[in-house]
Amino acid sequence: MKNLHLLIWITQLGLSTAVPLAGFVIAAVWLRNRYGLGLWVIFVGIGLGLFCAIDGFVRNLKALDGLSKDKKAEELPVSFGEHD
Numbered sequence: 001m002k003n004l005h006l007l008i009w010i011t012q013l014g015l016s017t018a019v020p021l022a023g024f025v026i027a028a029v030w031l032r033n034r035y036g037l038g039l040w041v042i043f044v045g046i047g048l049g050l051f052c053a054i055d056g057f058v059r060n061l062k063a064l065d066g067l068s069k070d071k072k073a074e075e076l077p078v079s080f081g082e083h084d
Contacts, residue, residue: 009064016056024049 028045031037 009060013057013060013064016060017053020052020056021046021049024052 024045025042028042031045032039032041
């Protein structure tokens with residue numbers, strides 16, 4: 001079960017980085033073709049896509065780190081004064 005949970009996180013991490021980059025580039029190419037804009041639109045799309053991809057990557061790593069810290073706290077034995 002733990003391996004499946006990690007597989008889901010790896011898939012989410014990949015999607016959070018690939019989809020924004022691809023989406024912004026596709027949107028930039030569409031804008032260029034539809035409205036006859038210059039090549040600068042594609043570079044703006046690449047820049048926005050990279051920014052969003054890096055942000056998604058960092059957010060997922062922080063969430064994964066938080067999950068691993070929660071698991072470590074649960075695995076520790078309860079000391080004398082900490083039980084309910």
